[in-house]
Amino acid sequence: MGAGAAAAVLVGVLVAVATGAYLSRGGHAPVAARSVPPVVVVSPGRGPAGFVPSDGAGTGGAGGGGVAGDGVAVDPPTRLRIPAIHVDAGLELLHLDASGTMTTPQDWARAGWFADGVAPGEVGPAVIAGHVDSKTGPAVFAQLDRLHAGDLVEVQRAARWVAFRVVAVGRYPKNAFPTAEVYGPTPDPQLRLITCGGTFDSAQRSYVDNTVVYAVAT
Amino acid sequence: MSGRLILRRLGAFGAVLSVAAAVCAIDTAPAAAAAPVGYVRLAHLSPDTPDVDVYLSTVGGTGAPQVFPGVGYGVVSKYLPLPTGTYAVSMRLAGAPATDPPVLTTNVTVADGKAYSVAGVGKHADLGLKVIDDDLSPPPSGKAKVRVVQASVRAPVLNLSIAGGASIASNVSFATTTDYLQVQPGRWTLRAEGVNGGPAGTLGVHLDSGNVYSVLVLDAKNGGLSAELRLDAAGMGKPPTGGVQTGAGGTSRSPLSRVPAGIGALAGTGVVVLLCVAGLVAYQRRRQLASR
Numbered sequence: 332m333g334a335g336a337a338a339a340v341l342v343g344v345l346v347a348v349a350t351g352a353y354l355s356r357g358g359h360a361p362v363a364a365r366s367v368p369p370v371v372v373v374s375p376g377r378g379p380a381g382f383v384p385s386d387g388a389g390t391g392g393a394g395g396g397g398v399a400g401d402g403v404a405v406d407p408p409t410r411l412r413i414p415a416i417h418v419d420a421g422l423e424l425l426h427l428d429a430s431g432t433m434t435t436p437q438d439w440a441r442a443g444w445f446a447d448g449v450a451p452g453e454v455g456p457a458v459i460a461g462h463v464d465s466k467t468g469p470a471v472f473a474q475l476d477r478l479h480a481g482d483l484v485e486v487q488r489a490a491r492w493v494a495f496r497v498v499a500v501g502r503y504p505k506n507a508f509p510t511a512e513v514y515g516p517t518p519d520p521q522l523r524l525i526t527c528g529g530t531f532d533s534a535q536r537s538y539v540d541n542t543v544v545y546a547v548a549t
Numbered sequence: 550m551s552g553r554l555i556l557r558r559l560g561a562f563g564a565v566l567s568v569a570a571a572v573c574a575i576d577t578a579p580a581a582a583a584a585p586v587g588y589v590r591l592a593h594l595s596p597d598t599p600d601v602d603v604y605l606s607t608v609g610g611t612g613a614p615q616v617f618p619g620v621g622y623g624v625v626s627k628y629l630p631l632p633t634g635t636y637a638v639s640m641r642l643a644g645a646p647a648t649d650p651p652v653l654t655t656n657v658t659v660a661d662g663k664a665y666s667v668a669g670v671g672k673h674a675d676l677g678l679k680v681i682d683d684d685l686s687p688p689p690s691g692k693a694k695v696r697v698v699q700a701s702v703r704a705p706v707l708n709l710s711i712a713g714g715a716s717i718a719s720n721v722s723f724a725t726t727t728d729y730l731q732v733q734p735g736r737w738t739l740r741a742e743g744v745n746g747g748p749a750g751t752l753g754v755h756l757d758s759g760n761v762y763s764v765l766v767l768d769a770k771n772g773g774l775s776a777e778l779r780l781d782a783a784g785m786g787k788p789p790t791g792g793v794q795t796g797a798g799g800t801s802r803s804p805l806s807r808v809p810a811g812i813g814a815l816a817g818t819g820v821v822v823l824l825c826v827a828g829l830v831a832y833q834r835r836r837q838l839a840s841r
Contacts (some may be wrong), residue, residue: 432792462797515788
């Protein structure tokens with residue numbers, strides 16, 4: 332095939348891919364949200380973990396998840412990178428509001444770390460949330476539901492980047508959010524990325540579902 | 550057009566269709582899920598047993614076992630994430646050849662999302678390997694969970710309490726593990742004490758709500774008891790309630806967004822077909838013009 336034909340076909344593919352993606356954007360056949368979500372699923376093959384020596388280690392405040400006793404994180408995360416969906420965004424700090432729900436980022440283009448929880452890289456489920464869209468267009472986590480097992484997620488804390496691998500993606504109705512699965516204790520450092528999904532309820536001005544990406548530290 | 554050329558073009562066309570099909574398949578794929586995994590950790594809890602080499606291998610598997618050399622009394626490993634299935638845990642005295650028959654062997658069946666401690670327990674004379682289920686489910690809101698792993702033969706039955714305060718567990722026998730118990734989070738001094746005036750030891754701890762801990766009680770090297778805290782799993786004291794409001798609907802308004810995925814995929818494929826045909830027709834016409 333000549334270069335001209337190849338180019339024509341290539342353009343065809345690119346346009347068609349873009350068109351197909353656009354047409355089906357937001358129109359996912361409502362994948363039945365799993366009532367039994369992925370439990371603590373962790374990528375195998377991380378190699379043998381070292382034994383903890385019996386003398387001294389683990390005594391005292393072994394908990395804490397990198398959060399000092401007064402709740403101030405050591406080296407709070409400041410940036411998030413997800414190469415597979417071209418996310419490279421700053422992080423705000425999220426907290427619980429008066430009703431006990433998590434606040435959301437002020438800036439559509441930034442994500443937010445739940446600072447009342449676990450710091451990324453410490454044992455436990457660290458949580459980062461971001462908007463799927465603004466009132467006018469896509470936001471930072473517009474493509475979060477396109478992530479697959481094995482995709483890389485990196486979180487910056489001071490000078491170091493903490494790396495995670497996606498192990499599962501789930502979608503749940505907000506009115507049946509699996510709190511224990513998403514926020515429950517884990518024996519190793521994990522990460523949860525959360526955004527909205529499913530259909531948009533215009534009356535409630537809210538999406539019906541949440542998309543949750545489960546990742547574990549590599 | 551020669552037959553060969555048609556075949557080549559059909560081949561290219563087929564390749565394009567495959568790409569389009571693959572793209573659509575990705576787009577409509579259900580939520581990704583990784584292979585199910587559970588956790589195992591290994592422990593040496595027998596005071597008079599010398600150091601051991603611990604071997605972990607899949608039952609019926611062909612891979613080489615993971616080996617943890619020179620594991621001494623009181624040592625607890627980190628959790629190893631393992632694909633679900635049945636594993637053999639074997640112990641040999643430290644330095645014994647891997648070809649020697651193991652001193653002890655037991656099997657542990659790892660279920661999805663579950664955690665287990667496999668421990669050498671008891672006195673050396675009647676040493677056994679015990680599989681302990683580690684319940685890492687969240688404690689009630691605002692609480693921590695603690696259990697006692699009793700590995701002291703010097704205080705064969707003991708009580709654990711908050712020093713000067715509430716009892717956590719009573720009459721815990723050597724080589725047993727209690728269930729997880731709810732405790733108030735905070736900074737505490739824990740006190741382990743043998744019943745009937747047995748030896749005692751204390752441990753300062755900081756327990757965070759939402760976390761799961763084991764308190765390991767051991768014979769101290771220089772007499773008496775020692776206690777150690779292990780963080781089994783970390784959660785959060787106050788997890789957020791319900792879902793998260795992370796969207797304003799700006800990408801949901803387009804009428805096209807209501808098109809079901811299947812139709813979107815079909816439309817995408819149709820556009821591929823049209824564009825490929827258009828490209829080939831244009832190419833053919835250019836060739837014809839050039840050859841005049």
